[in-house]
Amino acid sequence: MTYILDKKQLEKVLKKWSADYEVYAPxxxxxxxxxxxxxxxxxxxxxxxxxxxxPKSLFLPQTEVMLRYNGRLNRLEDVKLEIKPRILxxxxxxxxxxxxxxxTVFATEENSDPYWSNRRKETLLxxxxxxxxxxxxxxxxxxxxxxxxxxxDALLTEMEDAYFVEVLSDEAEKLFxxxxxxxxxxxxxxxxxxxxxxxxxxxAFETEGxxxxxxxxxxxxxxxxxxxxxxxxxxxxxxxxxxxxxxxxDEVQRSERVRNWDTCMFRIYSLEASGHNPRPSRKERTRQRxxxxxxxxxxxxxxxxxxxxxxxxRYCPVGLDIxxxxxxxxxxxxEPANA
Amino acid sequence: xxxxxxxxxDNPYDPIPMHILRAYYESTDRSLKTFExxxxxxxxxxxxxxxxxxxxxxxxxxxxxxxxxxxxxxxAWEGEFVRFTVQKxxxxxxxxxxxxxxxxxxMRGPLGNGFPLEDWKGKKLVxxxxxxxxxxxxxxxxxxxxxxxxxxxxxxxxxxGARSSGLCMYKHDIQSWYQNEDFEIHQAIDVPEEGWLHxxxxxxxxxxxVAPSPDNAVAIVCGPPIMTKxxxxxxxxxxxxxxxxxxxxxxxxxxxxxxxGRCNIGSKYICKDGPVFSLxxxxxxxxxx
Amino acid sequence: xxxxxxxxxxxxxxxLDEGLVDVVIGFKKEESPLRPQPAFFRKVEDLAELEYNGLxxxxxxxxxxxxxxxxxxxxxxxxxxxxxxxxLVVEHQHARENLFLIGVPCQGIxxxxxxxxxxxxxxxxxxxxGDEVTLVARGKTHTFKRQDLLHDSCLRCAHPNPVSADVVxxxxxxxxxxxxxxxxxxxxxxxxxxxRYAWFKEESERCIRCYACREACPMCYCTECFVxxxxxxxxxxxxxxxxxxxxxxxxxxxxxxxxxxxxxCERACPMDIKMTYxxxxxxxxxxxxxxxxxxxxxxxxxxxASFNLDDKKRFVV
Numbered sequence: 001m002t003y004i005l006d007k008k009q010l011e012k013v014l015k016k017w018s019a020d021y022e023v024y025a026p027x028x029x030x031x032x033x034x035x036x037x038x039x040x041x042x043x044x045x046x047x048x049x050x051x052x053x054x055p056k057s058l059f060l061p062q063t064e065v066m067l068r069y070n071g072r073l074n075r076l077e078d079v080k081l082e083i084k085p086r087i088l089x090x091x092x093x094x095x096x097x098x099x100x101x102x103x104t105v106f107a108t109e110e111n112s113d114p115y116w117s118n119r120r121k122e123t124l125l126x127x128x129x130x131x132x133x134x135x136x137x138x139x140x141x142x143x144x145x146x147x148x149x150x151x152x153d154a155l156l157t158e159m160e161d162a163y164f165v166e167v168l169s170d171e172a173e174k175l176f177x178x179x180x181x182x183x184x185x186x187x188x189x190x191x192x193x194x195x196x197x198x199x200x201x202x203x204a205f206e207t208e209g210x211x212x213x214x215x216x217x218x219x220x221x222x223x224x225x226x227x228x229x230x231x232x233x234x235x236x237x238x239x240x241x242x243x244x245x246x247x248x249x250d251e252v253q254r255s256e257r258v259r260n261w262d263t264c265m266f267r268i269y270s271l272e273a274s275g276h277n278p279r280p281s282r283k284e285r286t287r288q289r290x291x292x293x294x295x296x297x298x299x300x301x302x303x304x305x306x307x308x309x310x311x312x313x314r315y316c317p318v319g320l321d322i323x324x325x326x327x328x329x330x331x332x333x334x335e336p337a338n339a
Numbered sequence: 340x341x342x343x344x345x346x347x348x349d350n351p352y353d354p355i356p357m358h359i360l361r362a363y364y365e366s367t368d369r370s371l372k373t374f375e376x377x378x379x380x381x382x383x384x385x386x387x388x389x390x391x392x393x394x395x396x397x398x399x400x401x402x403x404x405x406x407x408x409x410x411x412x413x414x415a416w417e418g419e420f421v422r423f424t425v426q427k428x429x430x431x432x433x434x435x436x437x438x439x440x441x442x443x444x445x446m447r448g449p450l451g452n453g454f455p456l457e458d459w460k461g462k463k464l465v466x467x468x469x470x471x472x473x474x475x476x477x478x479x480x481x482x483x484x485x486x487x488x489x490x491x492x493x494x495x496x497x498x499x500g501a502r503s504s505g506l507c508m509y510k511h512d513i514q515s516w517y518q519n520e521d522f523e524i525h526q527a528i529d530v531p532e533e534g535w536l537h538x539x540x541x542x543x544x545x546x547x548x549v550a551p552s553p554d555n556a557v558a559i560v561c562g563p564p565i566m567t568k569x570x571x572x573x574x575x576x577x578x579x580x581x582x583x584x585x586x587x588x589x590x591x592x593x594x595x596x597x598x599x600g601r602c603n604i605g606s607k608y609i610c611k612d613g614p615v616f617s618l619x620x621x622x623x624x625x626x627x628x
Numbered sequence: 629x630x631x632x633x634x635x636x637x638x639x640x641x642x643x644l645d646e647g648l649v650d651v652v653i654g655f656k657k658e659e660s661p662l663r664p665q666p667a668f669f670r671k672v673e674d675l676a677e678l679e680y681n682g683l684x685x686x687x688x689x690x691x692x693x694x695x696x697x698x699x700x701x702x703x704x705x706x707x708x709x710x711x712x713x714x715x716l717v718v719e720h721q722h723a724r725e726n727l728f729l730i731g732v733p734c735q736g737i738x739x740x741x742x743x744x745x746x747x748x749x750x751x752x753x754x755x756x757x758g759d760e761v762t763l764v765a766r767g768k769t770h771t772f773k774r775q776d777l778l779h780d781s782c783l784r785c786a787h788p789n790p791v792s793a794d795v796v797x798x799x800x801x802x803x804x805x806x807x808x809x810x811x812x813x814x815x816x817x818x819x820x821x822x823x824r825y826a827w828f829k830e831e832s833e834r835c836i837r838c839y840a841c842r843e844a845c846p847m848c849y850c851t852e853c854f855v856x857x858x859x860x861x862x863x864x865x866x867x868x869x870x871x872x873x874x875x876x877x878x879x880x881x882x883x884x885x886x887x888x889x890x891x892x893c894e895r896a897c898p899m900d901i902k903m904t905y906x907x908x909x910x911x912x913x914x915x916x917x918x919x920x921x922x923x924x925x926x927x928x929x930x931x932x933a934s935f936n937l938d939d940k941k942r943f944v945v
Binding site: 030031032047048049052053062063132134135136228229231232233234235238239247249251252253258260263266267268313314315316317318319320321323324 | 748840852861867
């Protein structure tokens with residue numbers, strides 16, 4: 001069912017939802033937008049690109065208390081895992097697809113992660129598609145699209161005075177049921193907007209055979225070349241909606257066992273107590289990052305572990321562009337030059 | 340006393356509450372200490388042994404200090420306890436060494452894949468261990484030795500090398516193995532010692548000397564990386580095929596359940612897809628260790 | 629700018645042709661909009677990619693500490709980069725005789741964040757001429773005065789001319805007014821304690837501990853940073869206020885008398901955090917107490933790194 005949400009009604013509708021849900025939406029924070037609780041600031045729905053800080057933080061907080069102990073060794077206290085129902089409004093398809101990808105890591109049958117799962121099952125994702133995809137985005141290259149519905153409970157397409165809402169789940173139906181329905185003609189118009197947005201995005205790199213190229217060139221000098229300017233900071237991995245690596249540490253001053261986002265780009269990530277480091281330089285770490293996303297994810301989940309959101313491209317301090325790196329990888333021979 | 344809410348069936352990050360039953364030094368220099376842990380709750384004990392398979396490991400947890408992985412060094416039939424041998428190398432293990440019988444400790448496990456015992460039924464087992472990496476091989480040997488399990492396997496050959504006799508683990512039990520007609524035990528130390536009746540030399544050389552036949556056999560090699568590095572070619576020279584050579588890998592770990600991303604070699608997580616891998620499997624994986 | 633780029637190219641070509649260096653560090657053309665990248669030239673053919681413009685936002689001296697001391701490195705340096713090189717040489721991070729500095733007097737680095745604040749992130753074209761910058765964003769053309777888009781550190785820059793380059797490309801520019809940094813620091817100092825803390829709190833709490841600031845900084849080259857220590861645990865790695873505030877404060881203190889006010893830290897930060905006010909203040913104190921300015925030459929140890937019997941002993945009881 002497709003409904004019409006008049007732009008002038010938007011604030012009212014969001015407010016109405018706030019009675020039963022905690023509503024998060026992109027709002028202006030300083031100079032850039034972020035997913036904040038409704039009412040924090042002005043809504044920022046008309047920016048062509050996504051928020052800098054990824055909404056994965058609403059399912060996998062950057063810092064999360066896992067367990068508390070009461071100061072004496074091995075006495076455990078509960079950490080409340082239950083959360084209130086939430087709505088993530090205005091999430092772009094790339095970020096919703098990323099949440100669905102991370103479900104394959106966290107919401108597994110065996111050893112399911114309760115912290116992740118509890119947040120996911122209590123949250124509705126109401127997506128906003130991208131009618132003017134930024135030049136740094138490449139969702140269509142990696143199997144996504146500016147109006148893809150994977151992982152979404154509903155998808156909004158912005159038209160002149162209203163958002164047209166395609167409802168995708170039963171629970172989302174309840175949110176929009178009172179609104180006027182779109183006509184067949186209007187639905188056709190929406191489809192045209194959606195298709196033309198996707199058509200604007202040229203493929204950024206070839207994915208066919210990319211995994212094989214990356215695997216075959218594990219020992220190639222290529223990795224040293226493309227990572228030479230890399231700073232080895234965590235910007236790309238922390239802003240990435242599909243990166244999930246974390247560290248677990250006991251914060252003694254607060255008697256808490258905490259997990260924090262971690263990154264394979266830091267030297268100490270794989271440093272062992274003996275002093276041995278399997279990935280001693282940026283070359284090995286860059287290789288790990290790209291191989292994980294474009295090769296190992298395919299082994300684990302049958303999908304590329306990247307949704308083309310463009311954040312790593314936009315915010316890399318030295319202007320490294322993952323699309324260019326992968327084009328260069330594709331140009332390699334199947335056997336490394338210095339085998 | 341506060342109620343303990345243990346969600347470890349729902350929360351895989353929750354350590355199982357355990358107490359130390361017995362604690363004793365293995366090595367004369369006190370760098371190796373064995374702990375035998377008992378379960379606070381019977382249902383945890385039942386769940387553990389239902390899932391346990393030799394070759395697996397556990398994360399031992401000390402609040403305020405963190406966690407670290409240790410290979411399980413006991414077989415299920417030995418009793419309702421779990422044995423670990425801990426080498427003192429850093430601040431965490433140094434703290435564990437201060438613990439004694441009656442102290443509380445947390446444990447998450449059993450983790451990992453363990454040895455593929457079903458595939459090994461009917462085969463000869465050539466067990467090759469070095470130093471403190473022998474603990475899971477000890478668990479394997481104990482498991483196979485039990486009268487109920489013994490008939491499932493063919494010959495048993497155990498080769499175990501330590502730097503010195505003082506550093507040899509499980510000495511007392513291993514002594515009794517020499518009386519057992521049922522399997523071969525070859526102990527080795529690096530340099531001669533007065534009173535030492537067994538092999539002198541590095542494990543790779545002892546393997547060469549013992550020269551186990553590869554017919555219907557699997558070889559399991561666990562030791563410091565340098566020992567493994569030099570033992571594998573000896574086995575290959577003895578015509579052991581890569582599918583029949585197994586080893587247990589180590590890497591920096593945190594979650595132990597394949598979620599934090601850290602311990603991967605290529606597309607395999609050592610904590611979940613390993614730590615036991617065949618050489619054939621390793622040859623498919625990139626050199627990321 | 630294009631003539632400067634040409635002259636830089638021919639100078640690098642000379643160094644490579646004559647075998648005087650193993651590698652030359654400069655910038656190359658962007659792959660993603662507004663971001664030319666640091667580049668490492670080893671072959672003359674690579675020079676087709678060379679770039680030099682106001683968008684070259686990284687401090688290239690940062691890369692020196694990656695090479696062994698005996699690597700012969702050519703490096704394109706503007707004012708602050710030259711001073712960073714000096715600061716690194718003083719700390720024995722590279723042998724000066726193995727460095728060839730191609731100095732370029734700097735008209736200031738453009739702050740991409742100011743561009744984004746004006747016209748958004750979708751910039752498809754950029755050009756600069758003398759005092760003006762022209763951008764095309766989402767189909768519309770915008771022209772700005774260069775001054776209005778410069779990074780704040782560059783607006784306050786006292787030394788845009790390289791102080792110790794082996795060769796200088798282009799004409800020297802007028803030196804800046806050292807009072808600019810001082811005035812900015814005094815303005816901040818003039819705020820009340822509560823106002824200063826509120827500002828610091830607001831800025832530091834956006835921090836996501838990505839350490840882009842640290843990795844972009846030439847003077848942060850410690851193999852193990854204090855935040856990576858587990859025993860003793862100097863600071864939490866959490867993004868709680870205690871952790872992020874400690875990170876910013878302690879890093880600033882570690883920069884005292886070493887930071888050349890280049891602003892690369894702020895430009896690298898994905899969360900638009902201001903942090904140069906901390907190091908500028910500490911450097912002002914360094915100057916007021918010890919008359920020391922980091923990086924002006926490569927001989928004098930920073931006061932906190934050296935000991936002298938004549939040292940003022942005020943803090944020693």
